[in-house]
Amino acid sequence: MRVNLIVAAACGLAALGAAPAVFAEGQAHWGYQGHGKPAKWAELDAGFKTCKLGKLQSPINLETKKVEKSADAKPLGFAYAGGAGDVVNNGHTIQVNLPAGGAVTIDGTEYKLLQFHFHTPSEEMFDGKPYPLVAHLVHKSAQGQLAVVAVLFKLGHENTTLKPVFAHLPAKSGETLKLDGSLNAADLLPADRSYYAFMGSLTTPPCSEEVRWQVLKTPVEVSAAQLASFKKLYAMNARPVQPLNGRKVVLGP
Template sequence: MAATAAVLAFLACGRGEQPEPHSGAGIPGSAPAHVASHWGYDADGPDHWADLDRDYLTCKSGHQQSPIDLPSHARLEPSEHITIDYHSVRGLTLLNTGHTVQANLPAGNGNRIVVDGVPFDLAQFHFHLPSEHTLDGAGTTMEVHFVHKSAAGRVAVLGVLMQATPDPSPFDPILTLAPEAVDAEITVAGPVDLRALLPGVLDQFRYQGSLTTPPCSEGVSWTVLGTPVPVAAADADRYRTMFAHSNRPTQPLNGRTVTLAGG
């Protein structure tokens, strides 16, 4: 059930990354479906998520929560690197979820990662500001999460740190078009080269974690690239006008192992 909740929450479109209601909706004589509570990053922010809804209790009680602070002295495991198979994609749809800008990919787009021999297909990517993961306590301007699902319904996320630069960046075609109205959608006209959104050096931090938004379901395989990519300062400023901040603070490691592998 936790894995199913994770998939629904990460892959939901147009619902601000909310999970689907509980089963039972529409069944005669059944109790009304439970609708997940609104959450945010201010008064109803991360410190209060577990108080908003019973489905969010893992946000407080979980022991493998994300994001985390990545230690540069992580154990070196060269064999544990993931394979990233990205290329250009057409039909990218940008959605303002009310919490972030989410880029949804068409089904069967062919982009994927391979984690421990298991392929995970890319479904969407979205942004946080400032970054959610930190490196030795230092964050970056933004962070993008590429969200993947395996055939068995498991979730794997590739996190890429983003550092502001005065120059244009590969994210310009996405962030300059991002819709400002909640639930608004815009389709990017031309192809987007997803490889250009990654750094040239693919050193990878790997660990087991969770969703970084409610319901904070665990069992998510995380890979965070250690080298930031550039994002135009103007694009970051525009994103900030829509979402002043959209990041969950780092969570305790609780004895988890973080490994570092070359790309």
């Protein structure tokens, strides 16, 4: 999950809006290959130590046979709204900022939608296998807790909701384009909204923990052409799966 580095520096959380084009002076240059690859993140900056020392790190491999069913789990209360947005190339992914995107209610707590962004392949694995693409929808509660809803993509028909995003992807790091028309994140969701829930972390530095994760079980479709347009910019931007460390994964309705 990729989020705003400026706000991360200000409040210790990387989950508010678009990242800048240029790294601040002294800021570690992290990435997915070479010197800045995930295995080296904790060595790049003292603020990234949680990437190595944390016990609730994301992403994870979901072993479907070990997932627990809970009678107490509640449906996710999606209340997204259509509106204007910005499409940002933040140097690590393509991110869509939605200032008035609505919210989701999880176990009675409302989390406002801030943005969503993409990883290829999906950072989440299922019995050791990823999907071609995932969108991470990043939310924040009034108390400051983060929650992510992950929407998986399989190859198939063109995704009409994402057509205005993929048709004009900003090619350069730091470039921002206004979204052509209104976008409602609800249109990204599958009809079956059952989900895998677990506690985790940001999947990019500083790898902050205590993030609520909800990975929707049913994938939606994206065309080969749409996936190719994203991969021209980011051929691979997925952190490897992290140890579960005894965490429970619960299947919600």
